[in-house]
Amino acid sequence: GAVVSQHPSRVICKSGTSVKIECRSLDFQATTMFWYRQFPKQSLMLMATSNEGSKATYEQGVEKDKFLINHASLTLSTLTVTSAHPEDSSFYICSATGGSNQPQHFGDGTRLSIL
Amino acid sequence: GNSVTQMEGPVTLSEEAFLTINCTYTATGYPSLFWYVQYPGEGLQLLLKATKADDKGSNKGFEATYRKETTSFHLEKGSVQVSDSAVYFCALPLSYNTDKLIFGTGTRLQVFP
Numbered sequence: 001g002a003v004v005s006q007h008p009s010r011v012i013c014k015s016g017t018s019v020k021i022e023c024r025s026l027d028f029q030a031t032t033m034f035w036y037r038q039f040p041k042q043s044l045m046l047m048a049t050s051n052e053g054s055k056a057t058y059e060q061g062v063e064k065d066k067f068l069i070n071h072a073s074l075t076l077s078t079l080t081v082t083s084a085h086p087e088d089s090s091f092y093i094c095s096a097t098g099g100s101n102q103p104q105h106f107g108d109g110t111r112l113s114i115l
Numbered sequence: 116g117n118s119v120t121q122m123e124g125p126v127t128l129s130e131e132a133f134l135t136i137n138c139t140y141t142a143t144g145y146p147s148l149f150w151y152v153q154y155p156g157e158g159l160q161l162l163l164k165a166t167k168a169d170d171k172g173s174n175k176g177f178e179a180t181y182r183k184e185t186t187s188f189h190l191e192k193g194s195v196q197v198s199d200s201a202v203y204f205c206a207l208p209l210s211y212n213t214d215k216l217i218f219g220t221g222t223r224l225q226v227f228p
Contacts, residue, residue, distance in 0.1 A: 006158065032214050043204065043218045044159070093158045097214050101166075103149060104216060106158040 003027055004096050006107025014115055015086060021079045021110045023094030029074040030096035034104065035067070038091045050077050084114045116210040117142040121219030124202075128195055128226050136190040136222045138179075138205035148172075148181055148188040149206040149216070159204065162190075195226045 003026040011019050023033055032051050036044040048069050050056040056069035066088075068080040077096075081088055091111050095104040122137040140148065147166045151159040163172030165181035165188065172179050177192045190203060205219040 004158075034215070041221075041223075043220045046215060049215060095159070100212075100214060101147060102214075103147075103161050103164055104214070105161065106151070109156075109158040111156075 002098075002103075002105040004030075004094065004105045004107045006094050006110055008110060009108060010111045010113075012113045012115065013084065016083055017114075019081045019084055019112060021081075021092055021094070021112075023077045023079070023096065023107050025075045025096045025098075025105070028096075028098045028105075030077075031074065031099055032097050033071060033077040034095045034097075035069060035077075035079050036093045036095070038093060038109070040091075044093060047079075081112065084112070086114045088112065089114045117146065117207055117217055119205050119207055119217055119219045121205045122222055123220065124223040126222060126224045128224070130197055130226055130228050131194045132226075134190070134192040134195045134199075134224065136203055136205075136224070138188045138190065138219060140186050140188065140205075140207055142186070142207060143211050145181075145183060146208045146211070148179070150177070150179055150188070150190050151204040151206055151218070153202045153204065153221070155201070162203070195224070197226045197228055200224055200226045 005024045035047045048056045048058045050071035071077040093109040095106045119140045149164045150162040152162045163174040165172040168183040170181045202221045206216045209215040209217045
């Protein structure tokens, strides 16, 4: 149980393109979803927290106009990297939790490469 | 907020060796504690957790005990396998009454046959 599906697993695209990443909880309702960014050989950096039906809460230093988050339902959140540039290249990981004090369940991540 | 300190890697072991990865934390109250594992090119998987003091989390031969006296949650395994090679993250809630997690820096484990 508690499966989170993240799609796509890898994206390679040109600079200036907008890229959408989907995060789905397959067998539970996710009250909260989180988006992380991970640089090579480093820990996870929380970018934003999203709750279904409300605006995402962004961590300090994360550009909300650059990283658009939509949490349209209890099983789907999307992260759109707008007008991506090479410095946005990274590994993006989503997670979902079914409620307070519940563990986070992670997707397999999306490796984004901007040429 | 809470904080977590995790031993640096890489940890290099031969198959069947004993593993310890240290994790200590500072926290208000007694939050749940977690170990996550990340295999190459993948997201994180919850390995085990403990929700209160003296609890022992266990899974796949890994164990960790929630020790409030030493504010530690060290990960152990009696006999590692090559397939255990991965990066291990200790984690706990960022602060009281939040679902946000704070992660340790991660410890890379390399097991050789």
